[in-house]
Amino acid sequence: MDAVLALLGVGVADVRARLTDGRGDEVPGRVLDLHHVWDFYRTRFLLRRVRAYRRFLDVADELAWECYGPVLGLAGARPKEPPLVGFSRAASPRAHRRGSAYHDLLPRGGVHTREGREAAARLPFPVIDVPWSFGSHLPALLTVAHEAAHHIDDDCGLGDEIRRRVATAALPPDRTVHWERWAGEAFADVCAAVLCGPAYAAVLAELLDTEADVDEVDFDGAHPPPGARLRLAGAAARLAGHAGTADDRDHEARAVAGAMVAGGWSGLDGLSLPELFATGRPAGPAEVSEGARRLLAGGPSRCPSATGVLAAAALAFQYDPAGYDGRAVGERAVSEVLRLRSAGTRAAPSADPPGAERGRAHEKAGRAVLAALDAAPDPGPGAVG
16 A cells, blocks of 8 residues: 555645646646556455455465565565455466556556556556456465465566576476476476475366376477476475375476475575475475365364465365365365464565655656656547547
8 A cells, every 4th residue: 555655646746736837737637547547456455345355365465475475584685565466357367577567457448548558557566366266266376376476586586597497407408498488487386386285286287277288398388288387386395395196207397396496596595495485384284184174174274374274275175175165164264364364564674764665666656657647648638548
């Protein structure tokens, strides 16, 4: 909220100045443009006033926080907002990076002027969108960990290091070129598997079209092919200490997962991925499996973290889908996560007065928005897009 207030506050101050210096005729169009930008945030915030959506989104934000939050405590890390989760019409989850343009995410038909498109050009904090259907199937929420990992990659500048690790993995040369193309997505899958354990691979298997995995050699998608993603997630979970059975075909997955799980990352203050995520309160493998059985028996999972509870709920669905529905496991898991939330602001400590550094950054972004508006040609009175 502070980020959006600082961003739009610059625009509001500019409108007030125009009203007092003889440029009042420019005010209606400017206010309309600012409302178009505000639409993006307004819908995400207002959904949190609706109980059914608020509970789900609060749980999603907790999972995103448990994945992303540890990077805010790294030495020298600048205070940055964690990702905000929202719903979208897209068929699969998406991460929208800090600083990216978001005019295409505005309500359809919401931008009437070129100024509006220019204004929606700098997202002040990372956003994760999930399909509306996830709201009725809690296990799918584990994919938020994958999207939060993309934001770790972006905000910690890990891209080159990820590609170097893939390039030095024990892969045949003809396979290395493919995995280098998939490196960012592979990193996100590995992070989610390290954090969530085998439950993440189980959710992926449920959501992916594994029938498409007929010819991995020529697969040219942005992600690894479905079968390879499942083996990668399984291998990463096992390397991080979670239980699981190796797939006879997982030599490539083992090589890539090993390159990412083993050893410290320079962009993460020398921590390995298991060490980074251990700074929270992760549940152990046996704890999650037993938590799933407790949920199916009608009790709480007793896992110590949002990630553990959600992973236990996902395994409960895998063990007994009918029992999962009949015993309202999803709703009880949501309540358990919300009881685990700690009070306080989800942000890193700063030597500056609270929010000062972030406020300056967002005010700068707000001035950039105004510069974009001023540079856009005037569409003329009454013109609409």
